[in-house]
Amino acid sequence: MPESESAPPPAKSPDPAGGSQVADWFNARSGLYTWSKSNMRRIFPDHWSFMLGEICLYSLVILVVTGVYLTLFFQPSMHTVIYHGSYAPLQGIRMSEAYESTLHISLDIRGGLLVRQMHHWAALVLVAGILAHMMRNFFSGGFRKPRELTWFVGFSLLPLAMFEGLTGYDLPDDLLSGTGTRVVQGGVLSVPVVGTYLSSFLFGGEFPGTSYVPRFNAIHVLLIPGAMAALVAVHLMLISHHRHAQYPGPGRTNRNVVGFPLLWVRAAKSGGYFFLVCALVALVSAVAQINPVWAYGPYRPDQVSAGSQPDWYMAFADGLERIMPGWEIRLWGHTLVLDVLIPLVVFGLILAMIGFYPLYESWVTGDDSDHHLLDRARNRPVRTGFGAAWMSLYILLFAGAGNDVIATHFDVSVNAVTWVVRVGFFVLPPLVFLVAKRAALGLQRQDRNLVLHGRETGTLKRLLTGEFVEVHELPSQRDLHILTAHDQPPPLAALPPPPPGASRFTLLLARLRLRLSRAMYGGQNQIPKPTAEEFWAHHPELLDEEADRR
Numbered sequence: 001m002p003e004s005e006s007a008p009p010p011a012k013s014p015d016p017a018g019g020s021q022v023a024d025w026f027n028a029r030s031g032l033y034t035w036s037k038s039n040m041r042r043i044f045p046d047h048w049s050f051m052l053g054e055i056c057l058y059s060l061v062i063l064v065v066t067g068v069y070l071t072l073f074f075q076p077s078m079h080t081v082i083y084h085g086s087y088a089p090l091q092g093i094r095m096s097e098a099y100e101s102t103l104h105i106s107l108d109i110r111g112g113l114l115v116r117q118m119h120h121w122a123a124l125v126l127v128a129g130i131l132a133h134m135m136r137n138f139f140s141g142g143f144r145k146p147r148e149l150t151w152f153v154g155f156s157l158l159p160l161a162m163f164e165g166l167t168g169y170d171l172p173d174d175l176l177s178g179t180g181t182r183v184v185q186g187g188v189l190s191v192p193v194v195g196t197y198l199s200s201f202l203f204g205g206e207f208p209g210t211s212y213v214p215r216f217n218a219i220h221v222l223l224i225p226g227a228m229a230a231l232v233a234v235h236l237m238l239i240s241h242h243r244h245a246q247y248p249g250p251g252r253t254n255r256n257v258v259g260f261p262l263l264w265v266r267a268a269k270s271g272g273y274f275f276l277v278c279a280l281v282a283l284v285s286a287v288a289q290i291n292p293v294w295a296y297g298p299y300r301p302d303q304v305s306a307g308s309q310p311d312w313y314m315a316f317a318d319g320l321e322r323i324m325p326g327w328e329i330r331l332w333g334h335t336l337v338l339d340v341l342i343p344l345v346v347f348g349l350i351l352a353m354i355g356f357y358p359l360y361e362s363w364v365t366g367d368d369s370d371h372h373l374l375d376r377a378r379n380r381p382v383r384t385g386f387g388a389a390w391m392s393l394y395i396l397l398f399a400g401a402g403n404d405v406i407a408t409h410f411d412v413s414v415n416a417v418t419w420v421v422r423v424g425f426f427v428l429p430p431l432v433f434l435v436a437k438r439a440a441l442g443l444q445r446q447d448r449n450l451v452l453h454g455r456e457t458g459t460l461k462r463l464l465t466g467e468f469v470e471v472h473e474l475p476s477q478r479d480l481h482i483l484t485a486h487d488q489p490p491p492l493a494a495l496p497p498p499p500p501g502a503s504r505f506t507l508l509l510a511r512l513r514l515r516l517s518r519a520m521y522g523g524q525n526q527i528p529k530p531t532a533e534e535f536w537a538h539h540p541e542l543l544d545e546e547a548d549r550r
Contacts, residue, residue, distance in 0.1 A: 039240070040261070040262050040263035041262065041263065042240070042261065043243075043257045043260065043262075044244055044259045044260060044261075044262060044266045045244050045245075045257060045258060045259040046260055047246070047247060049136050049140075050244070051273060052133040052136055053129075053133045054270060054273055054277075055125065055133075056129040056157075057232070058273070058277040058278065059123075059126035059277065060126060060228070060232065061274075062118060062119075062122040062281055063119060063123060063126065064225070066116075066118050066119040066122065067225075069115050070115060070116060071221065073104065073109055074101050074102065074105065074171070074217075075097040075098060075100070075101040076098055076171065076213050076214045076217035077096065077097040077213065077214065078096045078098065078208075078209070078212070078214070079096065079097045079210075080095070080096060080097075081094070081095065081096070081100055082094060083103070085100065085103055085108065086107055087103055087294050090103070090297065090298075094298070095173075095298035096298065096299075098171060098172060098173040098213045099173040099174055099293070099298045102116075102171075102172040102173075103293065103294055106293065106294060107294065114282070114286060117285035117289070117290055117291075118281055118282060118285040120285075120291055121281050121284050121285050121288075121290060122281050123161075123164070123165045123168065123311075124165075124311060124312065124313070125277075125281060126161055126165075127158070127161050127162060127312075127313040128312075130161055131158065131313075133154070134155060135387060137151060138354070138357070138383070138387050139380075139387050140245075140247070140376075140377065141371065141375040141380065141383070142245050143358040144358065144361075144362070144367070145362065145367070145368065145369065145370055145371060146242050146370055147238070147242055147245065148358045148359070148362070150235060150239060150242065152355070152358075153235045153238065155354070155355045156231055156355075157228060157231055157232070157235070158351075159351065160227055160228050160231070161228070161313075162313050162314060163224060164220060164224040164225070164228065165311055165313060166184070166310075166314060167224065169310075169311060170184070170213075170216050171213060171216055171217060171220060172291075172293050173299050174293040174297065174299060175297050175298065175299050175303060175304075176305050176308050177293075177299065178299025178300075179304050179305055179308045180310055181208065181299075182207070182208075183310075183318070185199055185202075185203065185207045186340055188202060189337070190337045190340035190341040192336060192341070207301070208301060243257055244259075245371070245372050245373065245374050246373060247373070247374050247376075248373050248374070248376075248481065248482055248486065249481065249482060249485075250478050250481050252373060252485075253373070254370060254373055255372075257372075309401065309402055310401065314401075315397065315398040315400075315401035315402070316394055316397045316398065316401075317344070317347045318397075318400075319396075319397030319398060319399070319400030319401035320344075320346055320347055320397055320400070321340060321343045322400050322401060322403055322418065322421075323397075323403075323418055323421045323422045324342060324343050325339060326339045327339050327342075350390070350393070353390075354390055357386070361520075363513065364492075364513060364516045364517045364520055365492075365517065365520075367489055373485070373486075376482075377440065378439075379444065379486045379488075379526075380440070381437045381438075381440035381444070381525055381526060382437060382519070382520045382521075382525055383520075384436050384437065384440045385432075385433040385434070385437035385440070386433065387436075388432050388433065388435075388436035389429035389432045389436070390429070391432075392428050392429055392432040393425070393428065393429050396421060396424050396425065397421070397425075399421060400417075400418070400421035403417040403421065437525075441527060444526065444529075445527050447483045448527055448528075448529060448530055450475060450483065451480060451483050451529075451530045451535060452534060452535065452538045453472055453538065454472030454473050455473045455474075455475065456470060456472060457470070457471050457472065458470070459471040483529075486529070488526055488528070489521055491514075491517040491520070491521040492513065492514055494514075495510050495513065495514065498510060
């Protein structure tokens with residue numbers, strides 16, 4: 001029996017440059033094409049608030065690029081030199097090489113001042129972007145399962161960015177930054193037992209020493225940026241793994257994402273937004289002067305610059321220190337400087353309360369389901385009150401950090417400003433919490449009335465009986481969906497019985513959990529959303545129209 005011959009394979013088009021072979025070789029070893037094919041069509045929801053996270057990423061890119069440029073000219077040395085540069089008022093003044101090189105960058109290097117100011121402004125924008133992005137996720141519930149780890153990683157970037165800015169702020173060794181460094185040293189010394197050892201390690205002996213600029217430079221250039229880069233990578237991987245959460249709307253559920261693909265719609269938008277952020281930072285840096293170090297002079301431990309203020313993101317901690325009474329106690333032969341130690345502890349506790357809030361809410365609600373739809377702030381009144389109270393405290397302490405500036409500009413006593421902030425520290429957050437909670441409940445009630453009764457049009461209609469009624473217009477189907485798509489978790493009714501022999505602490509903790517759950521989701525803390533039965537009862541004509549249509 002003769003053997004059959006198979007048809008020859010189709011000839012491939014010639015590839016004289018060998019481009020496809022190189023691409024196949026690279027993909028076989030990296031898997032980049034396979035990964036791109038499965039991820040470049042990933043859908044991203046389209047909402048302006050998602051750009052807040054991109055502002056953080058783009059500001060970080062600007063910081064890296066400008067930081068590399070500045071590193072080429074900055075001398076991280078405390079070695080004393082005599083200034084003979086182009087700035088006449090400081091001619092012949094003794095200063096550190098760090099301050100001299102900062103003057104050289106600002107006044108002699110072409111474009112140096114612009115790059116340095118872009119670096120400083122980008123740092124301020126980065127912290128502002130992280131804080132705004134964090135608050136957006138807080139108010140919308142973007143931290144709920146399965147995104148708790150994403151929240152913790154993103155939140156960790158806030159203190160890292162703050163300390164990254166602080167170490168960079170201290171590097172020029174001018175009078176203003178030196179004053180800030182002295183405050184840092186005072187905070188380190190206030191740590192019980194090990195404070196003096198930490199200060200000696202950080203500053204290489206007595207303050208200011210000759211080592212803190214090189215050490216701060218290493219922290220600023222290597223340690224913190226490396227940690228931030230690792231956290232950003234983990235944050236992006238977690239976002240890619242869990243996909244983006246989205247606001248409620250027609251066709252949006254916990255099982256899908258409605259938006260635009262990464263390639264090319266999202267990529268084009270993000271690319272344009274990157275250039276817009278860079279242009280805005282460059283424009284502000286070109287027209288708004290920040291940190292003119294030549295006007296302050298070199299740092300001297302026996303001098304303090306008048307009206308010295310930290311960058312806005314550290315004003316929270318500085319305000320706590322300024323309003324704290326000068327308390328000191330002695331225990332076992334050691335002095336505890338409470339006027340510095342307590343503000344540092346309170347600062348850390350307040351940040352930790354926001355950082356670990358997802359664990360608290362998950363514990364109180366007992367909710368273990370996945371959430372891919374975000375909340376409207378009004379639908380979580382207690383959470384909204386917590387966030388508003390925290391923000392009010394942040395703003396209040398920002399004012400407290402400028403108590404001397406407020407006193408001189410408004411011709412009032414600095415003691416009066418300090419006492420106002422002290423009283424406000426205890427009064428303002430609870431007051432703002434109650435106001436924000438009541439406002440959220442009022443908006444919930446307004447949404448309920450809008451669904452059941454519609455919007456007042458101002459048009460009067462006379463019925464056959466002679467009665468005049470106002471015509472109401474029902475919301476669109478899209479608006480009705482948004483107004484009613486949220487879930488309302490009930491408070492915990494009861495907990496499983498404790499195991500035999502449970503401690504008294506366990507029983508008290510279970511009782512506390514029930515009370516907190518009722519305080520967050522009880523009848524007085526949320527307005528029941530209208531049910532379908534209530535809607536049709538208020539609009540029987542729509543039910544008749546639906547029946548006729550069928």
